[in-house]
Amino acid sequence: MRPIVETHSATMRINGATLVDGVDLSVGSGEMVAIVGPNGAGKSTLLRLLSGDLQPTQGRIELKQADLRSYSASQLATHRATLSQHINVTFPFTVEEIVRMGAGDMGIVAAHPLVESAMDEVAIRPLRSRQLPTLSGGEQQRTHFARVLVQLACGEARHGPGLLLLDEPTSSLDLRHQIELVEIAGRRARNGTAVIAILHDLNLAVRFASRIIVIHRGAVVADGPPAQTITDGLIRKVFEVCADIQYHGDGSPVLLPQAMKSIGSGNVL
């Protein structure tokens, strides 16, 4: 499996605080990776390092065996696509116009099939002429996801399998659309894309990711297939909750979170 993105002791310190602490990772073509961890663990910072948004204060990051810093913004956009968490659009762009933005400099006619298939895939075609600021949070999130899919498709047409980064892509979505989104991401992974998604719903992560990376206080504390990473001890240590873990027919764990505990003092809150 060819590595798409690799980090070598990637560290990020801002104002004396260590947000990401010596992370060594390698994510290859066709992998569907879920990054999980509590709030403030450094997941989003790690994703921003991988996207080239931030430069690590120590260590380095390689995209397709070349230093991430050696790519220009326009080159980078053809190798990796990123869906951010909060995007606030104040101007009345329509859904179709936003999705088409993913096609970059490609002409309207050439981009048309990509735009249409992305709108079909995330089921926003009926909303195509609607203005984005008038839509619900979930509809806006799906529109941006379609835009990112178009960008990924344009890049992969030129350079082969790329990197898809998703920062909490399911945060505003209802159950049906959460599942649809991770299934779409999974299809991209099966076609060779390296997919890395931050997910808060552990059951969703376990169900759809082939590999789970658990981040705690800026460092990787577990990395592997879901059944091996999501354990009772880890949930207790990292998320500070008790969880009843059952095992599905195919061996994947299913979590039932229990009451919160204060670790250390031993007092039940």
Place this chain on the structure above:
Amino acid sequence: MTAIDGIGSAKLSRGSASVRPVPTLLFGCLLLALSGVAIAAVTMGAAGIPLGRVPVALGLWTSEQAGALLARDQLVLWSIRIPRILAAAVVGGLLATSGAIMQGLFRNPLADPALVGVSSGGAFAAASAIVLIDSSYGDAFRFMQNAVLPLAAFLGSLVTTFVLYGIASRTGRTSIAIFLLAGLAIAAIANAGLGLLVFIADDRQLRDITFWMLGSLSGATWSKAVTIAPVLVIGVFACFRIGRGLDLLVLGESEAFHSGVNVERLKQASIVLISAMTGVAVSICGVVGFIGIVVPHLLRLVIGPGHRILLPASALLGAILVVGADTLARTIVAPAEMPIGILTAAIGAPFFLAILLRQRGLAGL
């Protein structure tokens, strides 16, 4: 699945769908309107020239017309009216386009170079040039003043825009409230500087400065119009290059970068364009407000917010509005002239309030 899709299509009925007109049709209509308003402007004024006499005066065809009348018509048209209309059109194009770029850069439909002190900064620098380079010393100084004025106005606008951008986007995202308040403070500083210049200026300098503060096209000449026209041409061509970047910047700086935009370069190019376009417009006609906010807003309602069409269309509609407003300004209280800045403020300010009230719910001011 069909039932669920039915829910999706039922949502269509809530909220309006946007249908954008074909760009060629839009530009055709705007060019036609610009020609219409320019022809009307040629015929109207202190010395009325009926439409029938215009082609003869312009030398397009000959007639039996009396020689003295023809000579007067030609003098009025070639020396006064046509350069003024040309200057008004260029100034309108510059102000509207720089407003549209500024709104894209700040991701804020309420941004306007005059409103947030960029024009005041330019006017302050221009007024400084008037006072510091005293033209009463001779022709050489007067010539220098004419040459330095647009440059000083550009530099004044540039400094103001940089400071404003630095303050408003300090935390990584531009806050609408901080942006408008910072603009207000910068305008106040520039106006205080202008006040100081008024205080130390002699009578002749005072007349020149007052002209800047009120805004008027009465000083337009061929040489001025020809000097600023290339800035508009270069600016509109540059807009085709930055249009896609500004569209993506609307999503946010990170998203623009993720989509392949060199954000720093785009911001620098936008700031230089805004300053150059506002600065040279100010150097010709002083502070004329609200064109930069009214024009792009009206156009967005019709053609949507895509900058690749919005920016050149703004140049055309800005030209139409300012030629129209200037014609009104020089005929409404004829034979006297009303400063055009007063006219645009009287129409533009209520318009601005209307947008503000509509935006309040969306932007959370």
